[in-house]
Amino acid sequence: MSEFMSDIHVIDRVLTHIKNGTTDRGKDVWKEPVGNYASKDRLEAERALFKKFPTPICPSAALAKTGDYIAYAAAGTPLIIVRGRDGIVRGFKNACRHRGTQLTEGTGCVGAFVCPYHGWSYGLDGALLGIPHEDGFPDINKLEHGLAEVTVFERHGLVYVVQDEGIDNPESLIADLPQFFTEDQDFFGKSEGVIDSNWKLFLESFIEGYHIKPAHSKTFYPFGYDNLNVIEFVGAHSRVTYPFRRIEKLADVPAEKRDATGSVTYLYQLFPNVIIAQLTHHTNLGILEPLDEGRTKFTTYHMTHSKGQSDKETALANAVKDREFVSQTGQSEDIAVVEAAQRSLLSGANSHFTFGHFEPAIVHFHQQLKAYL
Ligand code: FES
Ligand SMILES: [Fe+2]
Known part of the structure; x- marks a missing residue:
């Protein structure tokens, strides 16, 4: 309301x-x-x-389909915002977990993110899916090398991002805004x-x-x-x-x-x-x-x-x-x-x-x- x-x-x-x-x-x-x-x-x-502070990053309609993403630096931090196979929009730091290269730029629709440097690949939920020549990393725990996630949620027809903690119940700060879209x-x-x-x-x-x-x-x-x-x-x-x-x-x-x-x-x-x-x-x-x-x-x-x-x-x-x-x-x-x-x-x-x-x-x-x- x-x-x-x-x-x-x-x-x-x-x-x-x-x-x-x-x-x-x-x-x-x-x-x-x-x-x-x-x-x-x-x-x-x-x-x-x-x-x-919960900050809008795009309208929900800009990420209409599974795999739709935007890469955008918010407050100076490069992020990827993407709609997953379950319909949920998630946000990640746009940095490969191998040696940090940005995975993508601009906007588009993908099935997975593949790093342009050595080819590590990540699912739409941020999970590390594949490492080329994986025997070079004998001890790596793939579960611990998914993309670094930030809080994202949809409200009022907008996608909001909260990158850092520090405000109690951040969603309450936008609760009384109208449905924009x-x-x-x-x-x-x-x-x-x-x-x-x-x-x-x-x-x-x-x-x-x-x-x-x-x-x-x-x-x-x-x-x-x-x-x-x-x-x-x-x-x-x-x-x-x-x-x-x-x-x-x-x-x-x-x-x-x-x-x-x-x-x-x-x-x-x-x-x-x-x-x-x-x-x-x-x-x-x-x-x-x-x-x-x-x-x-x-x-x-x-x-x-x-x-x-x-x-x-x-x-x-x-x-x-x-x-x-x-x-x-x-x-x-x-x-x-x-x-x-x-x-x-x-x-x-x-x-x-x-x-x-x-x-x-x-x-x-x-x-x-x-x-x-
Ligand atoms: S930096 Fe991404 S695969 Fe090496
Ligand atoms: Fe004006």
Whole structure:
């Protein structure tokens, strides 16, 4: 059960804000030291937290069949995530148990993993299956040389990873989140890119609507509002609602018949480093993986919508069009301002950044991060 408000409540709150010229406001102003965006030690501490916190790594639909895998470095650790013959998704360190070579890269579908160096092979459950010229290893216990496993589980249509212990009952930290993806939604593509900024500078750009008019004047702003959002928190996570102007038509629709699809974009931030953007015709799962203090790998999985779509072909065509608009316009505008902030990060102009009453999801994020570190 999700602890976020129902669509009906969100729409009602948006319509009230439109009528009154208001928006959700936070109580606190937050000052975040600039050094926290530039420090190697701070990044190491953040990566250590990423490993303990249950973190989405892909949609379940990206690993639909037995043998489907992705190789992905999460918090700097190369992993393989694979669906087994029993239907269960498992995760392993992407390192051979002979001399450590990575077994695979990218994505694909396999029956087993065979090491490219000397040919040791492993099953989808990580078990060591075969050693070429095995008489060279007379004392080896194969049962002790399976792949090193990490905790993986599926929830809300996502695959979550927990690499390290240190948090009691980690699953409780995501228990109150909604079902993000259902089986009638299709995985239709993945994008990868590197943003030249600290991962937090980039993350912050997703979770406030205070920048819509200046930064997106010709792209998002003509369809939306400047600084008009509903902002909610569930545990360490947040959701920012970005309404479209067409939501005003719903003022004449009885509250219980109002549908949020096409009237709002929901932007979820799954603490610490994941965003889910539910747009009109598609949803993006975006993962921000820090490569170093000043570079972030951004991997986005794109999913179709089923609700309100006549059939799967139409749903896909609409999703692709929707995706192109977002990636070619608004997203590049965000990346430009964020990378420009990174270039001046160490200029000495700012000892800290100030987040005001219209940026409460960022304040919440920094409060949570500080508390966990
Ligand atoms: S390193 Fe993998 S088989 Fe030798
Ligand atoms: Fe933006």
